[in-house]
Amino acid sequence: MSELRAMDGEDTNGSANLLERLSLALPLVFLIGAPSILVTRLIFLRYFPSHFVRDSPTISETASEPPASLFFEWTMALVTLCIVISWTLNMLRNRHRLSLVTNGPATFWPSMLHTMAGLMGISAGLFLLLIAVYNLDNGHDVHMFGSWAFYITQTASITFDILFVLWIRRLAGISPSGDGLAGRAVIAGLSFIVSWFFLYMYETKNYVAPENRYAVQLVYVGAEYTLAMLFFFYPVTAYNELRRHFREFAEGN
Secondary structure, X not given: OHHHHHHXXXXXXXXXXXXXXXXXXXXHHHHHHHHHHHHHHHHHHHHOHHHHOOOOOOHHHHOOOOOHHHHHHHHHHHHHHHHHHHHHHHHXXXXXXXXXXXXXXXXXXXXXXXHHHHHHHHHHHHHHHHHHHOOOOOOHHHHHHHHHHHHXXXXXXXXXXXXXXXXXXXXXXXXXXXXXXXXXXXXXXXHHHHHHHHHHHHHHHXXXXXXXXXXXXXXXXXXXXXXXHHHHHHHHHHXXXXXXXXXXXHHHO
């Protein structure tokens, strides 16, 4: 029996060590995603400079023609993989937090929050892949649907995740230190503000006077890139917490 327990312990340690290594996916979402959309823009500028004359192409527009579209597709596929891994690890961490709380009705809503955060986060990653595969040139309607779905699910996942951390803090009395809430809250707050500003610009940019449209377009595209950067950076705020959690889990077994 002692040998079996030792084997179980080794398996658990091995799994925890693997999860700790996989936590590198969290910063990779930003380290791959942020430079990729900028490089995509530079590639598009190199091959289609006329699109930048008194205009500023959106992320979708810069990823609509090869070779920029091919680069964008493959890099966003990597980002999608990292996003799926990141939210899966976050769900495992949150399940452990819930296990520290006595089971009962009190855990129902935080359990729903962490589940919805994970599902929305994974969905956002899949929608990101969708808009990379179907661009404005080869699937305009699908791309537009995917873009809206990506922004909505990404915002929802961040909101649910923040609410879960706040709820579990109050419910379980978990120390604020080390849960990454401060960083998450800052990014979440900025994402919320920029999301509404981006939506406002999207709805109003076509109604401005012709002489102001170029300046407005610059602001609109700037807001789009800023929002994308914030979305990509959000997983980074949980990196230290998740890595420490799985390392301690391995050492504790």
